[in-house]
Amino acid sequence: MTAPRKSFLSQQMTMAVTSCKDGWAVLRHKGPSKVTFWFIALVIGIAAGFAALFFRKGINALQAFLYGTDDVQFLHTFISGLEWYYIVLIPTCGGLVSGLILHHFTKDARARSVADVIVGSALHDGRVETRAGLASALASLVTLSTGGSSGREGPVVHLAAVITTWVNRRINADGITGRDLLGCAVAAAVSASFNAPIAGALFALEVVLRHFAVHAFAPIVIASVAGTVINRLEFGGVTEFKLPTTGELQFYVELPAFLLLGLTCGFIAVTLMRAIFWAEDIGNAIQSRTRLPRWLRPMVAGAALGVLALWFPHIIGVGYETTSLALTGELMLHEAVVFAILKVIAVAITLGGRMGGGVFSPSLMLGALSGLAFGLIATGIFPDVSGSTSLYALAGMGAVAAAVLGAPISTTLIVFELTGDWQTGLAVMVAVSMSTAIASRAVDHSFFLTQIERRGIHLAAGPQAYLLSMFTAAKTMRSPDHPRAADEERCWDMIGAGVYVDGAATLEAAMPIFEQSGANFVPVVTLSSDASPPELLGALFHVDALRAYNRALAATAAEEHS
Numbered sequence: 001m002t003a004p005r006k007s008f009l010s011q012q013m014t015m016a017v018t019s020c021k022d023g024w025a026v027l028r029h030k031g032p033s034k035v036t037f038w039f040i041a042l043v044i045g046i047a048a049g050f051a052a053l054f055f056r057k058g059i060n061a062l063q064a065f066l067y068g069t070d071d072v073q074f075l076h077t078f079i080s081g082l083e084w085y086y087i088v089l090i091p092t093c094g095g096l097v098s099g100l101i102l103h104h105f106t107k108d109a110r111a112r113s114v115a116d117v118i119v120g121s122a123l124h125d126g127r128v129e130t131r132a133g134l135a136s137a138l139a140s141l142v143t144l145s146t147g148g149s150s151g152r153e154g155p156v157v158h159l160a161a162v163i164t165t166w167v168n169r170r171i172n173a174d175g176i177t178g179r180d181l182l183g184c185a186v187a188a189a190v191s192a193s194f195n196a197p198i199a200g201a202l203f204a205l206e207v208v209l210r211h212f213a214v215h216a217f218a219p220i221v222i223a224s225v226a227g228t229v230i231n232r233l234e235f236g237g238v239t240e241f242k243l244p245t246t247g248e249l250q251f252y253v254e255l256p257a258f259l260l261l262g263l264t265c266g267f268i269a270v271t272l273m274r275a276i277f278w279a280e281d282i283g284n285a286i287q288s289r290t291r292l293p294r295w296l297r298p299m300v301a302g303a304a305l306g307v308l309a310l311w312f313p314h315i316i317g318v319g320y321e322t323t324s325l326a327l328t329g330e331l332m333l334h335e336a337v338v339f340a341i342l343k344v345i346a347v348a349i350t351l352g353g354r355m356g357g358g359v360f361s362p363s364l365m366l367g368a369l370s371g372l373a374f375g376l377i378a379t380g381i382f383p384d385v386s387g388s389t390s391l392y393a394l395a396g397m398g399a400v401a402a403a404v405l406g407a408p409i410s411t412t413l414i415v416f417e418l419t420g421d422w423q424t425g426l427a428v429m430v431a432v433s434m435s436t437a438i439a440s441r442a443v444d445h446s447f448f449l450t451q452i453e454r455r456g457i458h459l460a461a462g463p464q465a466y467l468l469s470m471f472t473a474a475k476t477m478r479s480p481d482h483p484r485a486a487d488e489e490r491c492w493d494m495i496g497a498g499v500y501v502d503g504a505a506t507l508e509a510a511m512p513i514f515e516q517s518g519a520n521f522v523p524v525v526t527l528s529s530d531a532s533p534p535e536l537l538g539a540l541f542h543v544d545a546l547r548a549y550n551r552a553l554a555a556t557a558a559e560e561h562s
Helices: 008-067 072-079 084-105 114-123 130-145 153-171 175-194 197-209 214-235 251-290 297-309 320-327 333-352 360-381 389-405 408-419 425-442 447-454 463-470 488-496 507-517 542-560
Strands: 521-526 535-541
Touching: 008 084, 008 130, 008 153, 008 175, 008 214, 084 130, 084 297, 114 153, 114 175, 114 197, 114 447, 114 463, 130 153, 130 297, 153 175, 153 360, 175 197, 175 214, 175 408, 175 542, 197 214, 197 408, 251 297, 251 333, 251 360, 251 389, 251 425, 251 447, 297 333, 320 333, 320 360, 320 389, 333 360, 360 389, 389 408, 389 425, 389 447, 408 425, 463 507, 463 542, 488 521, 488 535, 507 521, 507 542, 535 542
Parallel strands: none
Antiparallel strands: 521 535
């Protein structure tokens, strides 16, 4: 006789018991390490949250001291009543101080920001420069306190990465652990800056780690929540911006207008990014031709900002007052257009002048102004089928920021969390999707990745493009005493023919030599600065280079899908 079939309920009970046993086995063997890791993530989240809080309060305190106002939220209004020489002198002196800090404590007198955190995640196992990072945070704090027209979020993100780097070195973290902890710090810094825990976690995954692996999600969320708690203990649960009323969208009729707004914001975002890069190139050219000391470059930029602020004080600082005015529809059309143009100029001067700061807040302000201007025109032409101008300003704010940051998901959520308005999601998503699609084709996906690309690091194309740069020829080659070393006489013949690679060069530079020469190995040499002949170190075999590349690709794929 056959055994009776188990009932469906019995089968489910058996599966549940088996799952519990498997889970208990995992908890016994891996649980303590996971709990320890999550505790470290929590500590990093708290530390990054306090770093963001102190950075913000430091800017407010220094601004209040220098400009003599008790309420820095309305700094632009207060500045218009100051003597002209104060308005010019404060950002000029601030630029000088920032320039001196960066000159003495960084190799290239350049403030570190989000782009350097992305490079640290991809190429340096979640580590960034600590000395240069601390100097950049201090320089950016001075810049933002004295009138620099940039954002505070970029420096805060890098400062949080410095904290993680210190932790990673103390615990000797491997690549995956180091990157996950770096993501925790970034999430906490963003969430503490904006009181936006959801967007903070997704920003770390979308922009810095550039993957959504399950193993990274839990610790990053823990750190993001910790950062938000730090913010709310000081400022409460209020949103950064307040809208006058809940947005009203005439869904089917008005959606084409938001598609057009997204396209417009995409072009505006590209204009902002290219203006910054153009200012950087112009600044480099002027500095080279005039032999201007690099520590004076931020001072010249600060003086230019001060002169511009004599007539348009709204360009001073982060710009949240003007952003709030745009979101509440309190600006006229010509004011919104002029302010937007001048903001692009001011941000280009600040970042092109290497004064420090980020692009997050400027992109929010520019987007709100652009959306308001678009909304005023749209509601003027079609008053019967249009919603409020504040809705257009809100969608524009998200659209420009998403295109600049290359982060449509986290930016959409951060707009909701900044304003507390979740009823206008369709309009914001439509505008964000269109702007991101336009901007990502005009630059290398985002402002940060384009910055990195301009340094010769090819992160935008993905791991297949940048992994070769992680290996040097000297570390991958076969030394002369290797059992399967290359013939030394043949190596010297190839060196005489000009076919060789420097030991300090990466596989990215070596692979084209294989393609051009058709050889199965290339001699690796040490090149001296004088005219002495090169010293033979060994030979780099094509198969060894491909093997190292394939292993790196497999490890990256495993990390992103675990």
